[in-house]
Amino acid sequence: MKAETATAKQSQDLLQVEELNIHFPTDHGMLKAVNGVSFNVYRGKTLGIVGESGCGKSITGKAIIGIQPKTSAISGSIKLGDVDLVKLKRNGREIRAIRGSKIAMIFQEPMAAFSPLYTIGNQIMESILLHRTKNKKEAAMLTVDILQRVGISNPEKRFHQYPHEFSGGMMQRAMIAMALSCEPELLIADEPTTALDVTIQAQVLDLMKQLQREFGMAIVFITHDLGIVAEMCDEVAVMYLGKIVEQATVREIYKNPKHPYTRGLLRSIPTIGSRKERLESIEGTVPIPINMPPMCGFFDRCQDRIPGVCDKREVPETQLSDNHRVSCFLYADTDNETEILS
Template identity: 75%
Template sequence: MMITEREINKDTQPLLDVDNLQIQFKTDSGILKAVNGVSFRIEPGKTLGLVGESGCGKSITSKAMIGLQPKNSQVSGEIKLDQKSVGQPGTMVDLVKLKPGGKEIRAIRGSRIAMIFQEPMTAFSPLYTIGNQVMESILLHRTKDKREAKEMTIDILRKVGIANPEKRFEQYPHEFSGGMMQRAMIAMALSCKPELLIADEPTTALDVTIQAQVLELMKQLQQEFGMAILFITHDLGIVAEMCDEVAVMYLGQIVEQTTVRNLFHHPKHPYTQGLLRSIPKIGSGVKRLESIEGTVPIPLNMPPMCGFYDRCSQRIPGVCNTRHVPSTQVAPDHLVSCFLYEAGQEEGGAAR
């Protein structure tokens, strides 16, 4: 089920190029493959949505980009970052080869690649003020002058829409509401003007009104800073609003990758089709939403077969459960890993 081709936007130099990323854990029961051959590219200034159910490997994929994967994990493959902004045009540094706690990755983490973590309530330390925690990254990457760093911190707090930032600078996390905490987390991530922002479900714990404000804020700041965004979510409505391209992830693998327009108008993989059918539509008259039966299996000692086989209504017995799924380019900007679109199967698959 591995998409490894470089057909989407292959003529442009990507900011980040992930190729055949694998993250494994040794357990008493065998090898658990949390990420199994993930490949995608992120272009400068663009937004890629990484979509899938909980447990599909989205978050651990993003953490591997900044060297925050669990210590007991084994990481292989390539995560290459363009070096043009540091005076080395045309060259790429492989982040997988950097020591997780080393000087090189620490210079990149928080500066060139920043991350909005999934739970801001637990991402901030309750022992320090919001201002000190946001300022820490500025002191590390931009200036050693504390007065200047404080001014920069207050400025970024103001930019993310926090009222009276001078006062809020001195307050602790428990004095912030959920929406304000999310804005403070965005401020921390953007404090060093990163080239790539990883947003790991940044609106999950917010009500719809605050969610809309945060999404609009992120789009505005993306235009201002010219940064790329990797947007991790399970909400396809957010994908439609925020993203240029989408990679659908299932069981540690990318099963479909294309533009947002293609995903919503021409979904190919049965898993993607199931996700889209589960979205409520205004005026559709449908009283009961469809659901994908079953749960994501544990990727432990998986045989060579389609990981979606047991949940798929279009499965082909004797084919989908006997070997690894090929990757097929069904359009110039559309890749899918499904036996229905393998050479000679597409017509039959389309009719199923």
């Protein structure tokens, strides 16, 4: 019975990230942009990765499609089935075959996805020709179809336009079309709607959910906005300074947030009809993770810090329940605390 359950769960696993580290050697020491990050992505489900700017979200997303910066050292594993993406040659044949067909990414910067030199249609078609069909006519038809489906009107005309002829909102849609054109099993969406106004943002989010239902794809949804997470995600991983400090189902995170950082992020969500004049934001800024001593990275900004404990060693992870884990000394078990205090 137990074995059956384990097999059933395994078949839902799409991607397993284990102990991922992405470090940059600098003149001042080692910058640990991603530091021991582990999470699973399940088929057809959405995992949110939230945290303020500079926490390591984009770099984690990029590592999954194998485009971590050249100057970085990467270790740990990112398993897609039996293949460990970390072990593949950087920009080699194997990762290029996976990128686009199995895993696609919507970048934080829409212009990063397109060259200014070719038409939008040609660039999406190239990707379809590489991964789905060798027939040019069919690829052109599929391109027009996907442009239409992301809500670009007059797609036959738009096909022949260049990136500079598209507005910001249209570029965002074109990039989503590009990412979805090969019906990936996993979509990494990095702040996909941050640059859009609220109405278009809502349309784009609806579209992503609709296409997720149609294709059954999994999404890693990267954002600094916990308000959007409630709408889009099944699970949330909260990142701070290159680490996941809390992870739980969406319901659990909103009902029962544990980490002082998560609580701070939740207090800074604007609510419709809220009487608050000003939103609370977390005081202080995200430090640069160079030469961090073994201590909680949130210590300096934390309202609940315990001096002499939180600044004395690495924070252990506590599994609070099947679907909730947190790294904070407030929840570390007492055995550990006795050890620290003794």
